[in-house]
Amino acid sequence: MAEKATALKAVRNVSNWIGGEVRDTKSGRYGDVHDSATGKLCARVGLSDEADVEAAVGAAQAAFASWSKTPVMRRARIMFRLKELIERDRAEIAALITQEHGKVLHDADGSIQRGLEIVEFACGIPHLQKGEFSEQVGTGVDTYSMRQPLGVCVGITPFNFPAMVPLWMFPLAIACGNAFVLKPSEKDPGCSMKWAELLHEAGLPPGVFNVVQGDHVAVNSLLNDKRIAAVSFVGSTAVAEHVYRTASANGKRVQALGGAKNHLVVMPDADMDQAADALLGAGYGSAGERCMAISAIVTVGNSAEPLLEKLLPKIAALKVGPGSDNNNDMGPLITAEHRDKVRSYIDLGEKEGAKLLVDGRKHAITRSPGYFLGPTLFDHATPDMRIYKEEIFGPVLTMTRVDSFDDAVRLINDHQYGNGTAIFTRDGDSAREFADNIKVGMVGINVPIPVPLAFHSFGGWKRSVFGDMGMYGMEGVRFYTQLKTVTSRWPAGIRAGADFSMPTM
Numbered sequence: 117m118a119e120k121a122t123a124l125k126a127v128r129n130v131s132n133w134i135g136g137e138v139r140d141t142k143s144g145r146y147g148d149v150h151d152s153a154t155g156k157l158c159a160r161v162g163l164s165d166e167a168d169v170e171a172a173v174g175a176a177q178a179a180f181a182s183w184s185k186t187p188v189m190r191r192a193r194i195m196f197r198l199k200e201l202i203e204r205d206r207a208e209i210a211a212l213i214t215q216e217h218g219k220v221l222h223d224a225d226g227s228i229q230r231g232l233e234i235v236e237f238a239c240g241i242p243h244l245q246k247g248e249f250s251e252q253v254g255t256g257v258d259t260y261s262m263r264q265p266l267g268v269c270v271g272i273t274p275f276n277f278p279a280m281v282p283l284w285m286f287p288l289a290i291a292c293g294n295a296f297v298l299k300p301s302e303k304d305p306g307c308s309m310k311w312a313e314l315l316h317e318a319g320l321p322p323g324v325f326n327v328v329q330g331d332h333v334a335v336n337s338l339l340n341d342k343r344i345a346a347v348s349f350v351g352s353t354a355v356a357e358h359v360y361r362t363a364s365a366n367g368k369r370v371q372a373l374g375g376a377k378n379h380l381v382v383m384p385d386a387d388m389d390q391a392a393d394a395l396l397g398a399g400y401g402s403a404g405e406r407c408m409a410i411s412a413i414v415t416v417g418n419s420a421e422p423l424l425e426k427l428l429p430k431i432a433a434l435k436v437g438p439g440s441d442n443n444n445d446m447g448p449l450i451t452a453e454h455r456d457k458v459r460s461y462i463d464l465g466e467k468e469g470a471k472l473l474v475d476g477r478k479h480a481i482t483r484s485p486g487y488f489l490g491p492t493l494f495d496h497a498t499p500d501m502r503i504y505k506e507e508i509f510g511p512v513l514t515m516t517r518v519d520s521f522d523d524a525v526r527l528i529n530d531h532q533y534g535n536g537t538a539i540f541t542r543d544g545d546s547a548r549e550f551a552d553n554i555k556v557g558m559v560g561i562n563v564p565i566p567v568p569l570a571f572h573s574f575g576g577w578k579r580s581v582f583g584d585m586g587m588y589g590m591e592g593v594r595f596y597t598q599l600k601t602v603t604s605r606w607p608a609g610i611r612a613g614a615d616f617s618m619p620t621m
């Protein structure tokens with residue numbers, strides 16, 4: 117571990133992985149990756165162009181022919197080996213995430229765990245991909261169905277979960293018999309090469325998994341490539357919509373998950389200590405750079421004051437600092453540009469007239485090098501304010517006060533985003549009504565970040581998603597396979613002569 121941590125300090129070159137080997141990008145364009153806690157250069161990443169994409173998709177297409185015919189138990193065994201290898205190297209992977217992304221080591225490790233669980237789920241592919249059989253649907257006639265792989269599938273992923281989000285996609289895609297091309301975020305590309313190396317070590321044939329590094333040039337080239345069957349995307353809503361429209365217009369199957377504004381409703385009967393703790397972790401964990409982070413508090417009736425009484429001292433006690441120190445609660449933001457964007461929302465909130473209770477711009481940590489911002493809390497945010505309407509994606513919580521439960525539900529249902537939400541209450545009726553009527557894809561009842569486990573599926577509603585199927589779980593298996601149904605009859609059961617009426621059994 118000490119050796120690996122030291123090795124991370126050198127400036128790395130991050131290239132493509134195509135056909136089972138490292139390949140330098142042909143474009144001659146590079147991006148810089150900085151250690152977000154120090155601002156120092158830690159890696160240079162190649163930015164692929166059409167020729168690089170052409171090579172990766174070509175390798176994937178060539179590998180698909182035999183991989184799609186590989187017996188399902190052999191595909192499952194690769195997943196078992198991958199699971200062991202990720203477990204072996206997880207400390208190294210966590211250190212890589214912490215350096216490039218900034219999240220605290222324990223949080224980085226947790227995100228690996230959530231991704232690993234999808235690999236564990238994919239180990240069950242012989243069962244998950246099983247078809248159905250109906251005997252004697254007519255005299256001498258049987259019907260069976262099977263789920264066959266699609267071909268070359270692509271994953272385009274965001275910066276905030278460089279381990280977990282790719283793991284939402286490629287283990288199931290590959291286990292189902294597809295070939296895969298990953299285009300990770302250019303802001304923290306290190307993990308992608310780790311997946312390639314581990315899959316290779318696990319015995320995956322060359323070309324089944326490929327990585328193209330890059331930015332929008334690589335993405336647009338992938339979206340327009342006629343050989344690609346399906347695209348999984350996770351990122352901001354603006355790009356998700358572009359990816360969905362372009363790829364589906366090109367005849368591809370697409371799932372594109374976008375941005376979020378996740379509300380947490382605090383009812384007057386809630387345990388205020390529990391609600392405050394939940395808000396602290398869900399609002400400021402990973403510096404608010406989570407698509408399921410809580411960013412909008414909704415207090416109902418007279419719950420605002422008792423909540424603030426608990427919440428404000430806890431915010432003051434938050435430990436902000438480098439992610440490499442496991443005692444910290446919150447690390448830096450991903451880049452200087454992103455930190456400045458989040459800071460500009462704090463400026464905006466003041467101008468819009470929200471009451472700034474905690475100002476992260478003034479936190480002592482902002483005097484350190486690195487892309488730090490302290491935790492921030494606005495009270496009296498109203499639905500017309502941009503700080504309420506837009507995704508900020510940083511450690512900024514807004515609080516909106518409403519009179520009743522119905523007002524809270526209406527507020528959330530009227531919001532453009534519908535990724536996650538939560539209610540804190542002791543009342544079963546309110547909780548049930550909330551779960552039933554709220555227009556949001558993932559709902560927590562006294563659970564602030566209700567990310568479904570690997571055997572359920574992940575996905576939001578409204579402008580948080582474009583496309584029909586969620587990520588992982590059975591939705592993932594359905595997304596990465598197409599259904600074929602066979603109806604069969606053998607000569608002994610076939611009557612002589614042609615039949616011109618609609619076949620019935």
Ligand code: NAD
Nearest residue numbers: 273274275300301331332335351352355373374375376407
């Ligand atoms: P982003 O949209 O900027 O980038 C996502 C991917 O798209 C990256 O690989 C990037 O290289 C590529 N990309 C960026 N601009 C592009 C363009 N103009 N054309 C084509 N491709 C482009 O997102 P990000 O900043 O990396 O990630 C943060 C966003 O992701 C937030 O909005 C967050 O809510 C969202 N997110 C959503 C989920 C979810 O499950 N709904 C999960 C994680 C993150």
